[in-house]
Structures are given as structure tokens and as C-alpha cells.
Amino acid sequence: MRLLASTDLALRVLMYLAAQPPGPPVNVETLAAALGGQSRNHLHKIVQDLGALGMVRTMRGAGGGVLLAAPLDQVRVGELVRQLEGDQPIVECFRADGCCCTLIGNCRLSGFIHTAREEFYRSLDRHSVADCLPARRSALP
Template sequence: MKLTLFTDYGLRMLMRMASDPARMYSTSELANELKLSRNHLSKIMQQLARVGIVTTQRGGGGGARLAKSPDQLVLGELVRLLEEDHPLVECFAKDGGACTLDGQCRLKARLRRAEAAFLADLDNSTLADIALRPIGKRPE
């Protein structure tokens, strides 16, 4: 499976935020630290705020922070949310896509099972499990 850059960047951002969950992070700060596009991270942050993963605050001292503890944020659920508008294959699209093999394809069910297994495995881990360690700290 290949995740979209949207999901990849979203998970990186969340991993960083999980290292100090009470702290407010600006998208500019995260973009600089992660060496990613600020505009791209802003779009991801908006989606995460819309679904209640992060809370945001405007103005001086504002930014975003996790809305829940990292140990309550399941990786499979995060990937489902971030990949929501990006189906694995065209026929998985909400409108069914324009696949000409519909009704005779024997691959679709196998891909559904593989995708479900992938996400089920991620459901066994939380954001706390993959949080970045504070800079300069090594694992014990």
C-alpha cells in the first residue's frame, strides 16, 4: 500500500505534536522543523481540526494542539481520516469510479481484504507509540 503525501505529512505533523501534546504548534513552526510546505500543512491542519483531532486557536500564542491524549489516537483511525478522499484504487471511490471491469473483477475483494488487514494492524498502535522524542533525547 502507498499512502498519499497528505497522510504522510499529516502523520509526521501528528508525531511531532505528540512529543509535547500540551504545547501549541504553529504550522509555520512545523513546516520549518519538518522541512515541508506550510501551505500543505495548513490544509492538513484544517482537516484535522474539522474532525476533532486537533484544536486550533488564532492570534498571538495561537496555533494547534492535540484535542486528545496521544494514547487515545489510534493510527488506523488517523490513516482512515487522512486517506478518506483518496481511495486505494478507482473502484473504491464513493461514486464507484469508472472501472470497466466492474461486475467481473476478482481483484477488488482481495484488495479490500488487504486494505482492511493493513488498517487493522495500524489499529493496534496509537500516536503515543510513534511520537517523536524531544530533540536531543535518545531512547533508554
């Protein structure tokens, strides 16, 4: 299974914020540079999504930026990935419109893939986002 690039980046935003010492909010420009020169517009969207999920708090204006809003040791990676990924179809027959597969109704592959996806999420649910951090938080850029 492949995660959306935005999901990967959202996880990295949370990990980066968690590694920062207590202090002022981190602005998007700093996040963009720290995360490998990411697009500021893309990061704004991701930060908005994380805010809607209650993961971060944003402050506008001079001195504004992003702060963690949720204790990452209580956020399960699998649940967060489910929320960020939405209902992305892994194969054509998972699409909401039913797709164009002529084998629907005569194929068991979609059941196997559905089971594999749920096992993937269950595996991720064994870990909190805090578990993703290095032992020394200062080891992150």
C-alpha cells in the same frame, strides 16, 4: 498501499506536537521548518483537517498556533488514517463513479484488494499514535 502525502504529514504534525514540552502553542511557521520546510499553506490545511477530527486545537492571533487536543495513546493509527484518507480508490473499480473497467462483475481482484486494505487498517489499529513516538520524545526535532 500508499498513503496520501497529507496523511503522512498529518501524522508527523501530531508526533512533533506530542514531543514538545508543555507550553505555548506551536505556530505553523515553526511546524513547517521542523518538518523539513513544508509549505505553510499545505500545513494550514492539514492542521484544519486535524482540528475538524478533534486531534488539535488552534488559536488565532499573536501567540496563537496549534496544540494537541486528544490523548494520542487513545488514537488508533488505522482509524486516523481511515479518516484522513477518506474513500481514496486503490484501483479504478473502487471509484465512486464505477469507472470504465470492462471486467466489473467478472473480476474478483477488487474483493482481494478490499480485503487487503482492511487488513492493512486492522494492522495499524493495533497501534496508537503515541506508539509512533521514540522512547525519548526529545529525539524528535
